[in-house]
Amino acid sequence: MKFLFDWLDHRTGYRRLLAEALNEPVPGGARWRYVWGSTLTFAIFVQFVTGIVLWSAYSPSSQTAWESVYYIEEEMTGGTWLRGIHHYMAQVMTVLLVLHLMQVVIDGAYKAPRELNFLFGMGLLGLIMALSLTGYLLPWDQKGYWATKVATNLIGVIPVVGESLQRIVVGGADYGHHTLTRFFALHAGVLPALTVLLIVGHVYLFRRHGLTAKQPLKKPEGGRFWPDQIWCDAVACLAVLASVLVLVAWHGGAPLTAPADAAERYPARPDWYFMFLFEFLKWFPGETLIWGGVIIPSLVFLGLCAMPAIASRPWGHRANLFFLATLLVGFAGLTVLAYWKDARDPEFQFAVEQANRASERVRELAHAPAGIAPVGAAELLRDDPYMQGPRLFASKCASCHTYDGHDGLGRPQKEPSAPDLKGIGTREWLAGLLDPAQIETPKYFFGTKFVEPNEQGKKSRMVEFVHDLSNLSPEGREQLDKIIAVVSAEAHLTSQARIDALLDEDDRAEGIDLFFSGIDGVSQACGDCHGFDGEESQAARTPDLTGWSSRQWLIDFTKNPEHERFYGSGNDRMPAFEEESLFTDREIELVVDWLREEWVRYEPPVEEK
Numbered sequence: 001m002k003f004l005f006d007w008l009d010h011r012t013g014y015r016r017l018l019a020e021a022l023n024e025p026v027p028g029g030a031r032w033r034y035v036w037g038s039t040l041t042f043a044i045f046v047q048f049v050t051g052i053v054l055w056s057a058y059s060p061s062s063q064t065a066w067e068s069v070y071y072i073e074e075e076m077t078g079g080t081w082l083r084g085i086h087h088y089m090a091q092v093m094t095v096l097l098v099l100h101l102m103q104v105v106i107d108g109a110y111k112a113p114r115e116l117n118f119l120f121g122m123g124l125l126g127l128i129m130a131l132s133l134t135g136y137l138l139p140w141d142q143k144g145y146w147a148t149k150v151a152t153n154l155i156g157v158i159p160v161v162g163e164s165l166q167r168i169v170v171g172g173a174d175y176g177h178h179t180l181t182r183f184f185a186l187h188a189g190v191l192p193a194l195t196v197l198l199i200v201g202h203v204y205l206f207r208r209h210g211l212t213a214k215q216p217l218k219k220p221e222g223g224r225f226w227p228d229q230i231w232c233d234a235v236a237c238l239a240v241l242a243s244v245l246v247l248v249a250w251h252g253g254a255p256l257t258a259p260a261d262a263a264e265r266y267p268a269r270p271d272w273y274f275m276f277l278f279e280f281l282k283w284f285p286g287e288t289l290i291w292g293g294v295i296i297p298s299l300v301f302l303g304l305c306a307m308p309a310i311a312s313r314p315w316g317h318r319a320n321l322f323f324l325a326t327l328l329v330g331f332a333g334l335t336v337l338a339y340w341k342d343a344r345d346p347e348f349q350f351a352v353e354q355a356n357r358a359s360e361r362v363r364e365l366a367h368a369p370a371g372i373a374p375v376g377a378a379e380l381l382r383d384d385p386y387m388q389g390p391r392l393f394a395s396k397c398a399s400c401h402t403y404d405g406h407d408g409l410g411r412p413q414k415e416p417s418a419p420d421l422k423g424i425g426t427r428e429w430l431a432g433l434l435d436p437a438q439i440e441t442p443k444y445f446f447g448t449k450f451v452e453p454n455e456q457g458k459k460s461r462m463v464e465f466v467h468d469l470s471n472l473s474p475e476g477r478e479q480l481d482k483i484i485a486v487v488s489a490e491a492h493l494t495s496q497a498r499i500d501a502l503l504d505e506d507d508r509a510e511g512i513d514l515f516f517s518g519i520d521g522v523s524q525a526c527g528d529c530h531g532f533d534g535e536e537s538q539a540a541r542t543p544d545l546t547g548w549s550s551r552q553w554l555i556d557f558t559k560n561p562e563h564e565r566f567y568g569s570g571n572d573r574m575p576a577f578e579e580e581s582l583f584t585d586r587e588i589e590l591v592v593d594w595l596r597e598e599w600v601r602y603e604p605p606v607e608e609k
Contacts, residue, residue: 024207033107034229035236036100037206041199042237043093047131048192050086058138060184062177063376065140066259070366070377073256084248087255090132092244094273097125098328105307105324108317115308117205120198122305127195134187136271140180142355145260146268148183149175150278154293175262258358259378267351269342276331279338300327354409361387368600383586389594392587397421400573402442403595417447418574421595425491425549427499430484439466449572461529462542468522479519483526486511491549495597541570554592558583 008014057076059068072079101121104110110118137148155166171178248254258264270278277297284292303323310316342348358381365380366372373379381387390408398407404422407413420443423429432438440463445451450460458464472480486508489500503511512533518525531537531544543566547553556563559578562571577583583591593599 031229032232032236033103035233036096036103038233039236039240040093040096040100043089043096043240044128044195044199046089046241047086047093050082050089051188051192053082054086055188060138060181062140062180062260065138065180066256066377067372069139069141069256070363070372073253074363074367080253081248084251084253085244087253088244088247088251089240090135091271091273092240092247093128094132096240097128101125102324102328105320108311110308110320111311111317112308114205114209117202117209118308119305120202120205122301124195124198124202126301127191127198131187131191131195132271132273134183134191137180137183138187139256140260141257142260142264142266142358143255143257143268145175145262146266147270148179150268151270151274154281154289157290158294159290256359257355258362258381259376261378261381264358264381265351266355267348272335275338276334279334279341350409350411358387365600383590384599385590385593386599388587388590389599392583392591393594396577396582397591415447416442418572419444419448424554424595425488425493426496427484427488430488431481434466434469434480434484436467436470439463461524465522465524465526465529468524469519471521472519473521476520476522479514482507482511483514483519486515487526487532487545487548490545490547490553491596492551493549493596493598541568543567549596551589551592551596551598554595555588558588558592559585 054072057068057072057079059065069083072083076082104118104121133148133151137144152166152169155169156162158165167173169179169182171182257266269275277293280296281289281292284290307320307323310320313319361384362377362381365384366377390403393401393403393408394411398413400416400418402413402416402420402422405412405420419433433444439445440451445460445463451463453459469476469480485499485503488496489503489508492500515532516525516527516535518528526532526545527535527537529537529542532546534546536544543557557566560576561567561574562569562576567574575582577588578585
């Protein structure tokens with residue numbers, strides 16, 4: 001083995017290089033305050049390694065980026081940990097940068113002759129922030145898409161060249177495939193190369209001028225980088241790695257929201273290290289945005305770069321310390337203020353809840369046996385009743401109807417003027433409609449013209465019929481339940497398929513007979529007004545209940561409630577959604593499937609132990 005090492009040293013001279021690297025003097029001896037530069041270098045190294053492995057499975061296009069990240073998370077062995085380490089190490093790097101900057105400034109390690117090295121460090125600060133920004137977009141999810149859109153819009157406010165520069169960065173007039181590929185080229189190629197060059201230059205200048213020791217010296221006799229300081233650095237690097245692993249385990253990996261979709265709004269927020277700027281920009285509305293987004297941040301950065309020159313004055317070092325402390329306090333204050341406002345903003349919290357719902361749903365759909373279609377994962381949500389149904393309901397139906405007391409998306413509705421449609425078609429919903437205590441409540445006919453008395457003081461025949469059911473005998477109640485079972489079975493709901501299957505031919509025949517003949521003790525029969533099972537009613541302006549609440553029945557009813565099969569001229573304000581171009585055919589189907597709870601449900605099989 002010695003022969004091999006001697007041969008290698010003769011050809012490369014590695015022993016001399018290693019001795020120069022490890023035998024560096026450490027004035028005053030090893031100290032924990034010197035570890036930040038090494039931990040930052042270690043973090044960058046981890047990012048390069050994990051980034052290259054992620055690159056091997058990542059596909060940078062607008063139709064494959066999210067899908068490849070999903071593959072890394074769900075299918076690739078160790079992918080969740082790999083991406084989680086890359087994601088949270090990027091966030092820890094920001095903390096390490098600040099700590100390293102503070103240590104350098106407090107110890108005066110930025111003063112002459114180390115000015116150029118300090119500027120190299122400031123360049124690294126800018127590059128790492130740029131790496132964070134460009135990497136944010138690569139998953140091509142809603143969070144990264146909208147946050148990047150907000151950030152790059154700041155480029156457009158730069159006078160003269162802003163719009164042209166923004167088009168170059170975005171890759172066109174709008175955000176899409178070229179935006180993603182350009183950010184990927186920057187994140188995986190240009191910026192890492194520049195980072196390596198600056199690190200090499202930074203380390204070279206550091207070794208040239210030596211370490212600036214904290215006064216007074218801890219050990220006047222000094223020490224060496226090996227083994228004293230390197231032990232502290234190694235422990236600190238392990239602590240950084242352990243912290244990142246804890247974050248990955250705590251959060252279950254890096255976040256991945258729903259696929260990017262320009263048609264769907266998202267509560268855009270940057271990561272925590274840019275939240276101060278997000279809050280700061282609120283102070284500069286309209287044309288003054290250039291001050292908060294470009295001029296003031298540029299002046300602050302130039303002020304940081306000018307710190308070595310300022311330190312040459314007798315009062316300069318203290319002024320720099322005050323300037324840095326002010327920036328840190330401002331950063332912390334604005335960040336806390338931004339999160340505090342968001343926590344107290346019900347609209348934002350509602351938007352976050354909807355975004356989380358979409359993120360969970362797209363993963364469920366992607367897990368389903370059908371998987372992700374070639375057109376991309378975004379299409380899974382665009383054509384999903386579970387996601388689109390409540391949105392369409394809230395936009396066009398919730399002005400009259402409610403869904404379990406809200407607008408379909410969870411926002412409470414006041415004074416509905418039409419029935420609550422949660423569970424429509426089920427036996428429970430129909431039983432509630434035929435309950436004298438509920439018929440005139442907001443869940444059913446409250447606010448409709450059916451409860452308004454006519455000139456004789458009577459309400460609609462339906463309301464009068466339901467009130468006649470108030471004193472049913474046990475036998476009459478049993479007969480009503482049979483009618484409810486038969487009519488509800490017309491809906492063919494998957495959710496009650498089991499109980500509908502128990503309804504045999506004799507039960508169905510008896511229920512139909514009771515529908516037309518009537519219930520003991522009640523003067524009217526359902527068949528006096530409604531048609532059913534192919535038999536028409538002589539009464540006008542009442543729906544035919546054949547196929548009641550089935551998918552096709554509800555679709556046809558929504559398209560035109562004034563059709564002779566339904567209410568005819570007795571329709572109460574319900575618009576003909578198709579004829580009035582309020583919904584497309586597909587949108588009506590999405591709402592109906594959502595109301596009937598007919599959407600894909602998939603739960604991964606439980607592995608047997």
